[in-house]
Amino acid sequence: MLGLIIFGGLLLWQNTTSQKTSLLPAQLPISVPLSVKSYNFSQIEPLPFVLSLANEKISLGKQLFNEVLLSRDNSVSCASCHDLAKGGTDGLSVSTGINGLKGTRNAPTVFNSAFNFAQFWDGREATIEDQVAGPIHNPIEMDSNWQDVITKLKAKPAYVYAFKEVYSAPINKANIIDAIAHYERSLVTPDSSFDRYLRGEPNSLTQEELKGYQLFKGLGCISCHQGINIGGNMFQRIGAVSDYFKGKEIKPSDLGRFNITSQEDDRFVFKVPSLRNVAVTAPYFHDGSIKTLEEAVSVMGEYQLGRQLSDDEIRLLSLFLHTLTGQWQGQTLQ
């Protein structure tokens, strides 16, 4: 009896499976449409107001972002160098890690970093998630490792509980990264004056700021600083038109992407930084060597565009750049 039932069942199953196998895919299925506009004629897009992110993960990420336990000697947290009150950076040329060790590059703002197409100045990591581990392991930054971090976090019942709540899982590397990444992705500064202009509020920019925007476009700044993050979506050689390092001492950190690709063509090539909140994130350039916005604009005009910008042009451009400062939790960044 049992045998007959099994046999019958197998025959039925055989029928269905043989139908399957007869339909060998001659063609691959059609893909779903992507959510990004192709052939976008507009050069800059405003930041979105609404983000679809899980709040509980963001809050856990925020805790971790401010957690000194991530560092070897419990002295440094992410927020140590990326102070949201200071425009998501520390206002220093190069950051100070554990034991007061100095870094080699200027800490970029953490705001809107999710909109960057690559992380770090040399773009060595593609995503926020990939980036998180970097500072934790960097001997002059946090100088820790995942094993220690997890052990220390597990010692805190609050974390154990929180991770269990949020991830239904114990504390681990992936969860920590995910939580921090969520938090970082939430650090978006929408509703800048320029964004409002872009959204169709012509009066949100003054005449001079508007002139500055015209210059920004007309001079060709916009060639590299375009896209939603006004930069941060391509690499460019510093000194594209003329040699920026002429007469300067060249440090390894100055070699940029060359350190990653070892291509001669990539020497001195860095990620084009976002210009959002640029007014509140001085000092400038990869080494924080430029202290003011005007100076930065001037250097850019000379080495990147091959133009000697006039003071008025610099003033107008600076005015325009100030309109790029967005809001964080309803407050314009300082």
Add this chain to the structure above:
Amino acid sequence: MSQSEIDFDYSKIPTTRGGRWLSRLSILLIAIVCLSVLFFKADFVSEKEHSAYSQLLHDQRELEAKVNNEVLASAIALARNYDALVFFIHQLRMVGEKISKVPAFLAKNDSFYVITQAKHVNSILHKKLLLIDRFKRINSLLHNSQQYFNELSYGLLNHHDLPLVNAYIHTIMLFIQTPEQENIKNSHLLEAQIRRIDFPIKTQKVIDNLLLHGHLIEDSKLAMEKLLRQIMSLPFLQQQRKLIHLYLQAYNNALVLAEQYRILLYILALILTLYLAYLFIDLEMTRRSLAKAHKEVSDRFQAQKRAETLLKLHDTAFNSAHEGITLTDAEANIITVNPAFTRITGYDSDDVVGKNPRILKSGHHDNRFYHVMWNSIVESGSWVGEIWNKNKSGDVYPELLSINRVTDNDNRITNYVAVFSDISHIKEQENQLKKMAYYDALTQLPNRLLLIDRITQAILSVQHHKTLMAVCYLDLDNFKVVNDTYGHEVGDRLLVKMSERFSSTLRTGDTVARLGGDEFVFLLSGLDKFEQYADTLERLIKATAQVISVDGHLFNLTASVGVSVYPFDKSDAESLLRHADQAMYQAKQQGKNSYHLFDPHHDTLIRGRYHQISLIEQAFKAKEFAVYYQPKVDLRTGDVIGMEALIRWHHPEQGLLLPAHFLPVIEDHELIIKIDSWVIESVLAQMEIWQSQGLDLKISVNVTSAQLQQEDFVEQIKSALARHPLINPNKLELEVLETVALEDIMSVSKVIEECHHFGVSFALDDFGTGYSSLTYLKRLPISTLKIDSSFVMGMLSDPEDLAIVHSVLSLTHTFQKSVIAEGAETHEHCQMLLQLGCRYAQGFGIAKAMPADDVLSWVMQWQPLTSLKPYQELYWNDTDYPILAAEVEHIHWVNSIVSAVNEGEGLSIVPQTVSNDHKCRFGKWYYGVGRQQYSDEVTFQNIEQLHQKIHILSGEIAQNCQIGEFEQAKKQLPKLLRQRDEIIVLLRELSLTIAIKFKSKQR
């Protein structure tokens, strides 16, 4: 199944049954595991995974196309930011990573190829992305330079004095449109010319810028063109197509494998199903055979139960049966017996089990009886009959025996079942019934039926013994008056008293019967002479006439009697009776109270008898009678021990007559008394004479019945002796016939004893002819027995006569009486008598009776027979008697053959005794008792050959007789007799040898 094989023999149920089921279970388990594995293998090709991977491959190609599009769009400034490009590239990178992870269902080999190819594609993409990064950089710069160049050119184009600059601008513009080497050459030429021109400082600065960006444009444009070519010419599509192809191939392979697994699965499922079907059938068959077995077992159980009940029943029947039951095996050895057996036979089960039922043999039946019995059992399967058996205490009893043989399927005898019942009481009842049938209820006298039977038997006896028999029919005269006057009860009582009177009147051997009413019949047998019956009748009539008292009434009756005498009336029993009845009527007619003989010659005979008596009387007076003497001798010593006085009649015409010729006539006559007295007187006188002559012999004298019945008989003897005082009474011996002595044993005994007082002894004559029982013999105070001559004469050829002689001798030894054999006709008789241990004898072989005057001379010349010499000093044990018996048996046997041949009745020769030398009586002795006792004797051994020879010869004779060649057989007779004698000689030799040995042993 095993069960059916064994036909329900549980022992054949495999002991590995548990193991078998374990193996079956493991087969099923293994099959299920295999099925599961195959099922998962067959279903391993996940459609979802496949479609997801296919989607990825598709997305990769699409994204790559989009990236290309975006790159191109950016190059012609159709797309004015890189966000989309960045996004697509990001997507592409992610898809590339995912594509590196191939679906798990691919075969390991295929998977490797697909992964390798995927990595190859990814590396192409990676190369592409790096190129795109550079493209973005250059594209931005080029755009800026072009814009700035346009801006500068726009300011300079208004200056008509700068034709070279204009030309340069045009060349660059042209280059932008068609970026060819020739335009670069031209621009370089123009630039060289322009550099030679000195422009105002302000203009010079603009011109330098213009030239710088012109250079930048040229370099960037060329680099970009080159980059675009590189980006677009990367073999992504071919490699991706190859990847897709590889994947689909791998997918197909997986499908084929899955298909194979499915087929395997199908086959395995099929096998499993078949196996399950087999198990099911096997189980069903097992169940059925078990059910069958169960049924068989329960049937068998029921049958056994029934059998047990039946067995118990049988057992009860066996044990409680009133009939004795004997079960034997095929060899007739007893297996078991039931309690009734023990009750009837007295033997316990332990006594008889294993023994042959012949232990119960009584000896009543000869071998022939058992032979017939066994023949019946063997041939017809059963035998039923009455048989006499002997119980444990030696009592012989009759039983009704039924023997059945039990055979097995092959018809071989396995058992015998004997069922028997003690029919002693049945026999008794039978006798009772017989009595009722044969006896008159009122008087207990034989009735007509028994009477007829007795008459019939008497006829036979009379024929054999050449005597006479009378049937007397008595009817009471006027008895009817008694009944009528006093009633039947008185009449009946009268009849009873009358019958008692009749019974006491008659002799022992005679029969009185009542036919009914007042009719009685007397059967008087063994009459020696015709007239004897008359005396009895007269006594009867006299007895009848005596007064009888019944219930105080006195009766005086008379009777009329009719008589028929056999063989004068040679009729059968019924006729004799009828004739007697007729005669009775004649008697009635003659006036009652008388008798009448049926025979018409009756009167004549009666007259004849009286005539004879008168003749005898005259002869006696004329002294024609004389006393002769026959010697009696001691065979051993040869001495003459005495003489028997015998009366003889010197008939003037008929010569010397023996007493048988005249004594019976006067037996009942008073004349006999006179003659007897005369004999005694003569003897005593003669004894005196011999005594004077020196011959002192013991003389015996025959005393007749009449003499004995005389009341003064003893006185007569006494006075006779007194008349001859010289005679020692011891020398006188009186011989009384056995039959006479038995007639009135009391008075005879008294007479004998009285005679003993004065020295006269008695001898019992003709011993063996009467039917004296041992008690009588013991009570009779006689001192000597005389063996009747008929036995002695016949003993040499008739085994039965020999046996009687032997028995009588044993008897006399037992009762310590002396014995003498009459009728020692020949030397052989004497010899035989000696061997039998009989010392004294008389007969022709010694001497005939002789006149008194001859006695002296005979005694003087008498010599013991020389042939007896060897035997005279020897003695034989009783145990050696069988030799003699065997001798006589042998002679008898040969004689029977001889007479059968001579009388032409060859068929009466018993074939068995002829053909088998073990079967004849001699043979039985020889191979039985003889061999046990004498096998050491050479003589005995020699006999065997002779015996065999005589059997061969007798066999030939029997054969000749059977085919009717009597003459031929007769010719062989002398030879037969010769051989017979040879054996006898040897036997006698053997006998002598034995006796000699015995004698020497005694010494």
